[in-house]
Amino acid sequence: MPPKNLPTIWNAPPHTIAKIEMLRAYLVAWFQILGRSRRGQDLLYVDGFAGPGEYSNYPTGSPLGALSAAKQALELTGSQWIAGKIHCAFIEADIDRINHLVQKIESVEHGSNIETHWYRDEFTSGLQKVMAEVPRPFTAQHPLFVFIDPFGATGVPFSIVKQLLSSPCSEVLLNLDADGIGRIFHAGEHAAHEQNLNAIFDGDEWKTLLNTNDPSPVLHRKVLQLYKAKLRSIPKVQYVFAFEMRTSAYALNYYLVFASQHPLGLEKMKEAMRKIDQSGNYCFSDAKVVQNSLFRFDEPQQHSLDLYNHFRAKRATYDELRDHALNESPFPNPKSMLRDLEVKRNLIEEVKSKDSRRRKGTFNEEKLIYVKFR
Numbered sequence: 001m002p003p004k005n006l007p008t009i010w011n012a013p014p015h016t017i018a019k020i021e022m023l024r025a026y027l028v029a030w031f032q033i034l035g036r037s038r039r040g041q042d043l044l045y046v047d048g049f050a051g052p053g054e055y056s057n058y059p060t061g062s063p064l065g066a067l068s069a070a071k072q073a074l075e076l077t078g079s080q081w082i083a084g085k086i087h088c089a090f091i092e093a094d095i096d097r098i099n100h101l102v103q104k105i106e107s108v109e110h111g112s113n114i115e116t117h118w119y120r121d122e123f124t125s126g127l128q129k130v131m132a133e134v135p136r137p138f139t140a141q142h143p144l145f146v147f148i149d150p151f152g153a154t155g156v157p158f159s160i161v162k163q164l165l166s167s168p169c170s171e172v173l174l175n176l177d178a179d180g181i182g183r184i185f186h187a188g189e190h191a192a193h194e195q196n197l198n199a200i201f202d203g204d205e206w207k208t209l210l211n212t213n214d215p216s217p218v219l220h221r222k223v224l225q226l227y228k229a230k231l232r233s234i235p236k237v238q239y240v241f242a243f244e245m246r247t248s249a250y251a252l253n254y255y256l257v258f259a260s261q262h263p264l265g266l267e268k269m270k271e272a273m274r275k276i277d278q279s280g281n282y283c284f285s286d287a288k289v290v291q292n293s294l295f296r297f298d299e300p301q302q303h304s305l306d307l308y309n310h311f312r313a314k315r316a317t318y319d320e321l322r323d324h325a326l327n328e329s330p331f332p333n334p335k336s337m338l339r340d341l342e343v344k345r346n347l348i349e350e351v352k353s354k355d356s357r358r359r360k361g362t363f364n365e366e367k368l369i370y371v372k373f374r
């Protein structure tokens with residue numbers, strides 16, 4: 001449920017803190033990789049639903065997390081930094097929250113390489129202002145990362161997400177409130193469902209997919225599957241993954257959906273998720289199947305048979321295996337699943353490698369030519 005009548009700052013539940021830590025861990029990697037490779041280009045981070053910058057029980061909201069990631073990346077990169085400036089743009093509709101956020105931002109020293117922009121505005125109109133102020137990530141190759149973290153299901157038309165992801169070096173991390181979308185669907189005309197769902201999904205495919213008799217978990221997964229399919233239909237957006245965040249094994253909170261044109265982005269996002277793995281107070285699920293399956297990052301056997309079934313009796317290159325692992329498993333690469341299939345299950349017929357002394361169970365992407373499955 002979108003929280004109603006929350007004060008300017010409020011208490012963060014554990015999964016919110018985990019989300020911010022994950023974002024921060026990812027951005028440290030993102031800023032560093034691009035800072036070392038994008039000579040002269042500015043990097044832009046946009047926080048579309050920025051919040052007040054802190055919680056009553058936690059000092060760091062997503063904007064402060066992003067700023068500290070930027071600072072850390074600049075320190076870690078040192079003289080290898082060849083990109084231009086880091087721009088961090090924060091959009092927040094609530095006047096008290098944006099004022100609180102601005103105070104927080106101004107109380108911290110960021111250094112001359114980080115430029116902050118803030119807008120008291122709705123996401124969609126605020127974004128137009130960001131585009132006018134820092135245009136090149138939207139029109140040229142300059143890198144763009146957009147965090148979209150609304151309360152509830154509305155306020156993020158898919159047409160905007162599509163526009164963002166059509167920039168050549170852009171990525172989006174989005175909090176998809178499948179439960180809220182389900183409630184709009186059930187409420188029908190009372191919730192202007194046609195208009196809202198058409199905007200969320202950029203079309204009316206939801207009409208044939210969603211069913212009022214669907215139990216909630218099924219409805220949530222269908223919402224996610226449709227959303228992912230829409231993201232994957234954007235040209236060049238080949239890497240899409242969703243993590244389900246729950247406060248307990250059974251209660252859905254939301255899906256965190258990541259979309260990128262580049263495998264390295266999804267690889268690093270999974271590493272960031274792994275770093276802040278299940279603390280006991282919240283959990284990740286891969287949100288892939290209808291069952292409520294939680295996963296552990298150290299149990300490849302849960303997913304290796306999926307990989308095998310996909311490639312059964314076929315040959316696959318490392319890139320094909322990596323793309324499957326990225327999009328269909330929680331792992332950043334296929335190696336642990338391949339090891340399980342070769343060593344424990346004997347389901348690999350041949351591994352063709354440039355390394356004639358390859359050890360069984362090892363899969364070096366530089367040397368691998370193909371894997372043939374039984």
Ligand SMILES: C[S@@+](CC[C@H](N)C(=O)[O-])C[C@H]1O[C@@H](n2cnc3c(N)ncnc32)[C@H](O)[C@@H]1O
Pocket residue numbers: 020048049050051052053054060061062063091092093094097121122123124149150151155
């Ligand atoms: C989930 S909170 C954001 C939390 C923040 N991203 C964090 O991780 O610390 C959502 C925020 O969006 C703001 N908001 C609500 N509707 C908005 C809109 N249409 N555009 C921009 N901000 C909005 C709310 O006031 C609230 O502060």
